[in-house]
Amino acid sequence: MTDQRDDNPKTLTRRALVRSAAVVASAAVATPIVRALAQQNAGPPVVEPLTDATKMSGLPTAALNARSAFEDPGQLPVGVLSGSSHTPLQALRGTITPSDLHFQRHHNGIAVLDPAKHTLTLHGLVDRPLTFSVDDIKRFPSTSRTCFVECAGNGRSAYRTPKPEMTPQDVDGLTSNSEWTGVSVSTLLREAGVKSGGTWVLAEGGDAAVLSRSIPMKKMLDDAIIAYAQNGEAVRPANGYPLRLVLPGYEGNMCIKWLRRLKVIDQPNMSRDETSKYTDPLPDGTARQFSFLMDAKSIITSPAFPEKLTQRGWWPITGLAWSGRGKISRVDVSTDGGKNWTEAELIGPSLSCAHVRFQHMWEWKGQQTQIMSRATDETGYAQPTLADFKRVRGTGTDYHYNSIRTWNVAADGAVTFGG
Amino acid sequence: MAKARAAAFVVLVLLAGACEARDASPAKSKRPDRFGIGRAATPQEIAAIDIDVNPAGAGLPEGQGTAATGALVYASKCAACHGPHGEGIDKNPKLIGKDPPAGFAFANDVKATKTIGNYWPYATTLYDYVHRAMPLTAPGSLTPDEIYGVVAFILSENGIAPATTVINKTSLPKVKMPAQSHFVTDNRKGGVEFK
Numbered sequence: 001m002t003d004q005r006d007d008n009p010k011t012l013t014r015r016a017l018v019r020s021a022a023v024v025a026s027a028a029v030a031t032p033i034v035r036a037l038a039q040q041n042a043g044p045p046v047v048e049p050l051t052d053a054t055k056m057s058g059l060p061t062a063a064l065n066a067r068s069a070f071e072d073p074g075q076l077p078v079g080v081l082s083g084s085s086h087t088p089l090q091a092l093r094g095t096i097t098p099s100d101l102h103f104q105r106h107h108n109g110i111a112v113l114d115p116a117k118h119t120l121t122l123h124g125l126v127d128r129p130l131t132f133s134v135d136d137i138k139r140f141p142s143t144s145r146t147c148f149v150e151c152a153g154n155g156r157s158a159y160r161t162p163k164p165e166m167t168p169q170d171v172d173g174l175t176s177n178s179e180w181t182g183v184s185v186s187t188l189l190r191e192a193g194v195k196s197g198g199t200w201v202l203a204e205g206g207d208a209a210v211l212s213r214s215i216p217m218k219k220m221l222d223d224a225i226i227a228y229a230q231n232g233e234a235v236r237p238a239n240g241y242p243l244r245l246v247l248p249g250y251e252g253n254m255c256i257k258w259l260r261r262l263k264v265i266d267q268p269n270m271s272r273d274e275t276s277k278y279t280d281p282l283p284d285g286t287a288r289q290f291s292f293l294m295d296a297k298s299i300i301t302s303p304a305f306p307e308k309l310t311q312r313g314w315w316p317i318t319g320l321a322w323s324g325r326g327k328i329s330r331v332d333v334s335t336d337g338g339k340n341w342t343e344a345e346l347i348g349p350s351l352s353c354a355h356v357r358f359q360h361m362w363e364w365k366g367q368q369t370q371i372m373s374r375a376t377d378e379t380g381y382a383q384p385t386l387a388d389f390k391r392v393r394g395t396g397t398d399y400h401y402n403s404i405r406t407w408n409v410a411a412d413g414a415v416t417f418g419g
Numbered sequence: 420m421a422k423a424r425a426a427a428f429v430v431l432v433l434l435a436g437a438c439e440a441r442d443a444s445p446a447k448s449k450r451p452d453r454f455g456i457g458r459a460a461t462p463q464e465i466a467a468i469d470i471d472v473n474p475a476g477a478g479l480p481e482g483q484g485t486a487a488t489g490a491l492v493y494a495s496k497c498a499a500c501h502g503p504h505g506e507g508i509d510k511n512p513k514l515i516g517k518d519p520p521a522g523f524a525f526a527n528d529v530k531a532t533k534t535i536g537n538y539w540p541y542a543t544t545l546y547d548y549v550h551r552a553m554p555l556t557a558p559g560s561l562t563p564d565e566i567y568g569v570v571a572f573i574l575s576e577n578g579i580a581p582a583t584t585v586i587n588k589t590s591l592p593k594v595k596m597p598a599q600s601h602f603v604t605d606n607r608k609g610g611v612e613f614k
Contacts, residue, residue, distance in 0.1 A: 082510075082555070083510070107552070108552065108555060108558065121460050121464065121465060121468060122460070123465050123469070128459065129459065129460040129465060130457040130458065130459065130460055131457060131458055131459075131460040131464065132456070132457040136456050139456050140456060160529065190452065190453065191453050191454060191456070191457065202471055204468075204471070208552070208555075209551070209552045209558070210552055210558065210559070211552075212471060212547075212551070260468065261468055261469075263469070265473070267473060267474070267475075269471050269472075269473050269474075269547070270473065270474050270540065270541045270543065270544050271471070271544060271547060271548070272544055272547070272548040272552075275539060275540050275541060275544055276533065276535070276538055276539045276540075276544070279602065281523070281525035283526045283527055285522060285523045285524070285526075285601060286523075286601050286602070286603045287523075287525070287538075287598075288603060288604075288605050288606070288607075289602045289603065289604055289605065290604055290605045291607065292605070293605075293607065295607070295609075325609045377609070379608075379609030379610050380609070380610050380611050381609045381610055381611065381613075382611070384613045389613075392613055392614065394525075394526030394527050395526075395527065395529055396524075396525050396526050396527055396528050396529040396530075396531060397525075397526045398525070
């Protein structure tokens with residue numbers, strides 16, 4: 001992300017100052033920054049030159065290691081009860097999404113649940129219906145898995161109403177990548193004993209939407225996790241505290257947050273979110289149901305709007321790629337509008353059903369052009385072009401928008417979203 | 420010398436012991452078939468949360484409603500968000516509407532709006548969803564009679580069930596939704612083909 005703060009690291013926005021003021025106030029120690037803050041008045045963003053950090057003591061420790069006052073990433077939009085808030089993909093590096101920036105999609109607000117009172121009940125076609133406290137769940141052997149969670153509707157506005165002024169956050173910010181820790185659902189199912197005919201599991205949340213989805217038993221036994229931890233600490237409230245279901249590679253809506261109930265059943269329940277929502281109308285007059293898997297996808301996160309290439313020369317083209325069907329095997333980048341493609345470097349290991357970061361060094365010679373990325377997964381599936389996507393799925397289709405994304409680069413270096 | 424020999428012998432024995440200890444592989448951690456963690460869920464506590472309804476009607480409670488009783492409930496509990504005629508207000512979805520002129524054209528017509536009448540494949544889903552999640556500001560507050568009534572009203576307004584139909588746990592699963600035949604199971608398989 002390039003903005004004023006990055007261009008000039010000695011610049012503090014007012015919002016950042018207010019944030020650091022709270023941190024410093026708790027330290028209760030006068031420091032140069034405190035003095036700078038004391039001189040701070042309301043008004044437009046203020047340039048506050050820092051004093052030489054090598055000539056005086058720094059700040060003391062605090063209970064929480066807050067972000068630098070120069071960094072100000074945030075989800076957008078805020079204040080959403082029924083809807084979504086996007087991860088600022090352009091502000092992130094590497095592959096892990098900081099937990100407080102993990103995208104949010106709620107159907108009636110964030111449930112506030114007391115872990116001492118919350119329970120998970122496993123019943124239906126089982127030999128022994130069981131109720132677990134959160135502490136019970138933590139006594140089982142744990143497992144950890146780094147994987148993405150992506151909303152099936154990610155990319156809808158970029159597809160339906162693309163605008164040049166869309167950031168990576170606006171385009172595809174409903175995907176995030178975390179290390180999830182919890183208990184394998186298979187462990188709990190073994191504990192309860194699944195009866196014959198138990199081919200699906202209804203998962204239900206304890207939020208105001210009491211959101212429910214039917215999940216194939218095979219997936220539940222394969223790699224489903226009931227997570228109590230995200231990136232090393234308790235799952236954040238907006239992501240399902242104290243317990244959430246994580247189904248690697250499956251659409252986010254099925255990864256039920258605030259999980260209160262698992263019911264083994266013999267047929268899908270046909271709940272609202274697996275019938276009237278999260279189904280994909282197709283041009284042949286059908287609607288695809290149980291389209292659980294998220295197909296391979298990628299997006300360039302830099303350079304991207306609102307960034308600007310400030311000078312000719314070498315620039316990294318970098319972004320994220322992922323697939324619900326396994327590992328990303330390659331990402332190709334085009335810097336000439338899709339005529340020629342070059343295999344990008346994958347940074348770090350490519351994990352199954354997880355974000356992987358790609359990078360391609362590009363020498364920009366001042367030309368107006370389009371840059372694109374195309375992910376291919378280990379099944380050989382490659383991201384479709386936007387034209388192919390429209391032809392096969394239709395302009396009015398819903399969910400699973402994974403066409404190749406394009407960024408326009410102007411001769412003056414301005415970068416805008418190109419669909 | 421004897422003392423030195425004895426000492427050497429002791430050292431050898433100790434070394435042998437050390438080797439022995441090194442050779443024995445540590446026991447692998449064992450996991451039982453069941454851990455016995457958690458407690459039996461009582462029928463009462465299961466009943467309190469076992470709210471789902473399936474297409475066969477399993478989970479539907481006693482009670483009933485008609486379009487006439489439901490119209491009153493709808494007017495007081497639903498219309499503020501969904502509009503007096505189920506037309507939808509702002510982001511609150513449209514509930515009532517028959518097949519768009521071009522048929523099931525949602526993929527080809529970005530303006531085609533999905534409604535209960537033209538898109539929902541199962542009538543039982545209506546009970547399940549209204550019961551668990553509506554009204555948005557007081558979810559779970561409607562009685563079975565109120566829910567059956569609202570369901571009857573919506574089905575009637577969509578032209579799916581006659582206004583006189585009594586909706587209850589027997590009749591609701593028998594209501595055939597017009598959109599049901601359009602739904603197909605996911606046929607994507609990965610690989611080179613884009614579907």
